[in-house]
Amino acid sequence: MYNFDVEMPSTIADAVTALARDEAQPLSGGQTLIPTLKARLAAPSVLVSLHGIAEMKGVSAQDGTVTIGGATTHATVAGEVADAYPALASLAGRIGDPAVRNRGTIGGSVANNDPSACYPAGVLASNGTVVTNTREIAADDYFLGMFETALEEGEIVTAVKFKIPEAAHYEKHLQPASRFPLVAVFVAKFADGVRVAVTGASENGVFRWTEAETALSADFSVEAVAGLKADGSSMISDLHGSGAYRAHLVGVMTKRAVAAINA
Amino acid sequence: MTEVKMTVNGKAASGNVEGRTLLVQFLREDMGLTGTHVGCDTSQCGACVVHVNGEAVKSCTMLAVEAQGAEVSTIEGQAAPDGTLNTIQQAFQDHHGLQCGFCTPGMVMSAAALLKDNPKPTESDVRHYLDGNICRCTGYHNIVKAIMAASGQDVSAIAGE
Ligand SMILES: Cc1cc2nc3c(=O)[nH]c(=O)nc-3n(C[C@H](O)[C@H](O)[C@H](O)COP(=O)(O)OP(=O)(O)OC[C@H]3O[C@@H](n4cnc5c(N)ncnc54)[C@H](O)[C@@H]3O)c2cc1C
Ligand code: FES
Ligand code: FES
Numbered sequence: 001m002y003n004f005d006v007e008m009p010s011t012i013a014d015a016v017t018a019l020a021r022d023e024a025q026p027l028s029g030g031q032t033l034i035p036t037l038k039a040r041l042a043a044p045s046v047l048v049s050l051h052g053i054a055e056m057k058g059v060s061a062q063d064g065t066v067t068i069g070g071a072t073t074h075a076t077v078a079g080e081v082a083d084a085y086p087a088l089a090s091l092a093g094r095i096g097d098p099a100v101r102n103r104g105t106i107g108g109s110v111a112n113n114d115p116s117a118c119y120p121a122g123v124l125a126s127n128g129t130v131v132t133n134t135r136e137i138a139a140d141d142y143f144l145g146m147f148e149t150a151l152e153e154g155e156i157v158t159a160v161k162f163k164i165p166e167a168a169h170y171e172k173h174l175q176p177a178s179r180f181p182l183v184a185v186f187v188a189k190f191a192d193g194v195r196v197a198v199t200g201a202s203e204n205g206v207f208r209w210t211e212a213e214t215a216l217s218a219d220f221s222v223e224a225v226a227g228l229k230a231d232g233s234s235m236i237s238d239l240h241g242s243g244a245y246r247a248h249l250v251g252v253m254t255k256r257a258v259a260a261i262n263a
Numbered sequence: 264m265t266e267v268k269m270t271v272n273g274k275a276a277s278g279n280v281e282g283r284t285l286l287v288q289f290l291r292e293d294m295g296l297t298g299t300h301v302g303c304d305t306s307q308c309g310a311c312v313v314h315v316n317g318e319a320v321k322s323c324t325m326l327a328v329e330a331q332g333a334e335v336s337t338i339e340g341q342a343a344p345d346g347t348l349n350t351i352q353q354a355f356q357d358h359h360g361l362q363c364g365f366c367t368p369g370m371v372m373s374a375a376a377l378l379k380d381n382p383k384p385t386e387s388d389v390r391h392y393l394d395g396n397i398c399r400c401t402g403y404h405n406i407v408k409a410i411m412a413a414s415g416q417d418v419s420a421i422a423g424e
Contacts, residue, residue: 006265006282006328027326034324035306037283047282051329075318097395098376099309102318103325178307179394 001037005046012055012158016133018048019154026050026156028071028108031100050107056158061085064164070107070131070157077106087168091122091186094172096179107157113205115146115236116180119160120206122170125186125197126162133158146205165190171257173249175200175240183246185209185253189261193217196254201246203234212254221262222255269333271296272340280327286320287311289327290337298338298368302397309396312369312376313337319376321395338368341375351375351413358418360409362400369396374410383414386421 006027009015018024025044027033028051036042050056056071061084068077078093078101095101095109095118109119110130120143123130128139130149133156142150151157165188172184181200188195194216196209215224232247241249264279271294278293290296290313301323302310311323314336341349348356351374361367370393377384377392384392389407398406404422412418 001283004282006326008328008331030324030326030329031306034285034326035304038304047326049329097309098373098392099312099319099321099395100306100324102320 002040002043004037004044007046007048008052009048009050010052010054012053012133012156015048015050015053015156016154018046019156021046024048024154026108026111028111029073029104030108031096031104032108032112032114050105050156056107059084061164066162066164067131068106068160068162070110070159071105072107074101074104074106074109085126085162085164085168087165087170087186087188088122088126088162091118091170091172094118094170100179106160110142110160111149111151111157113143113147113149114180115202115205116175116178116182116200117206118170118172118181118184118199121184121186121197121199123160123162124206124208125168125188125195126165127188127190127195128163129161130157131159131161132156136161140208143206146203148205163190165195167261169257169260171253171260173200173253182240183249183253185250185257187216187254187257187261189216189220194220198230198250198253201230201235201250203236209250209254216258220258222258225251225254225258228254265328267327267331269330269335271335272337276335278327282326282328284327285323286313286315286325286327286330286335287322289330290322290335296337296339300365300368302365302369307395307397308366309369309373309393310366312372312396314372314376317379319373336372338371341371351378351410354409354413355406358405358409358412360401360406366396366398366400370398370406374413377410378414383416384411386411 007018023045027047056069059080074092082089168188172181175182183200196212230247230250232243235243235246237243268277300310302308306324313322
């Protein structure tokens with residue numbers, strides 16, 4: 001690792017100021033950034049820790065919306081969102097392993113937008129909103145591609161809001177070495193339609209599978225999606241699975257999620 | 264350099280560290296507590312698990328400065344001062360829960376965190392909780408058996424090796 005300074009602000013305003021320094025970068029749970037720094041894939045000169053910012057921690061639920069502070073750990077979400085939005089708590093409780101969940105945060109996950117990360121699928125399927133220090137960004141406008149988001153330089157994810165669906169399920173096919181999904185699908189059933197978000201599959205990162213959404217909005221059953229095939233042409237192909245295999249898994253995970261909701 | 268102060272296994276500990284100094288480096292190199300192991304570069308193996316303010320964390324994936332003011336416990340704090348092993352450590356010995364021993368400090372610290380939250384886990388709970396602790400030797404069966412035994416449950420029916 002190259003060396004860097006560490007700043008420990010206790011308010012969002014101080015963090016924003018600290019991030020204005022040259023080559024400054026936020027550090028949240030460090031569960032992605034620290035391994036990246038060890039591999040010398042990044043060389044910030046200042047890390048601005050968000051860990052001590054109380055106003056970015058915690059969970060609240062009201063009027064059909066769950067709001068989670070950007071520096072809230074996966075473990076806290078798994079525990080505290082279980083009543084308000086069980087499918088989201090279940091997603092958080094299956095990220096990585098217990099030690100990763102004790103440090104890793106929702107803000108870090110959503111800012112990083114790893115093409116195989118869990119939260120982006122939850123945020124997109126739940127028609128969520130990413131809240132930053134300057135604005136609110138609808139999920140549909142936020143996730144722009146692999147490791148790409150609508151965030152500007154120095155902008156901090158301070159909270160993430162989720163609309164609570166009538167029913168939802170996150171189906172994750174584990175890549176057992178990394179503990180990330182090989183492919184995972186989040187299905188959320190709202191009164192006005194169904195949203196289906198897929199992670200781990202596309203070279204463009206998380207996406208909505210609109211054919212499945214249309215079919216499920218008309219008929220929420222496994223049969224409604226049984227004949228659908230996701231397009232494998234722009235899917236990730238690596239030693240863990242070909243694009244065609246991932247496209248197949250998208251269908252299987254979607255059917256399983258629907259079956260779990262209807263069970 | 265920044266001065267860090269924390270409590271390690273109940274004793275005050277301090278030192279001067281760089282921004283990039285990992286908690287595990289501080290523990291091993293500055294404190295001389297080499298029981299906490301480093302088994303990977305990728306935050307995946309769990310050999311480095313310690314408790315920070317009572318929670319299991321990978322000490323290779325946390326900066327020493329982030330532990331400013333924290334209560335840290337490591338494998339060295341598990342046995343009694345006279346060397347008597349704690350219940351989990353004794354169960355690992357009784358049930359042959361280790362071979363080379365490299366993963367063992369992390370396994371014991373993860374097991375301690377599990378049993379604190381879930382004093383009577385099922386075999387499946389134990390296996391899931393150890394998702395982030397990799398063992399190259401044992402095949403896990405005896406580790407799971409040892410943790411079940413440490414929780415005071417009958418392990419005669421659990422497969423061993
Ligand atoms: C062994 C292992 C298994 C894992 N398994 C999974 C898994 O199954 N599913 C999954 O989704 N993830 C998984 N992860 C990743 C984990 O969820 C990370 O915690 C998460 O991706 C990043 O969150 P963090 O808080 O650790 O962020 P950090 O590592 O601190 O930061 C990540 C990036 O986001 C930026 N950043 C951080 N916070 C903010 C913010 N609030 N605003 C703006 N930018 C910010 C940082 O500058 C950095 O670029 C795993 C990680 C490990 C080590
Ligand atoms: S040394 Fe492997 S996870 Fe920390
Ligand atoms: S006993 Fe050798 S790695 Fe687990």
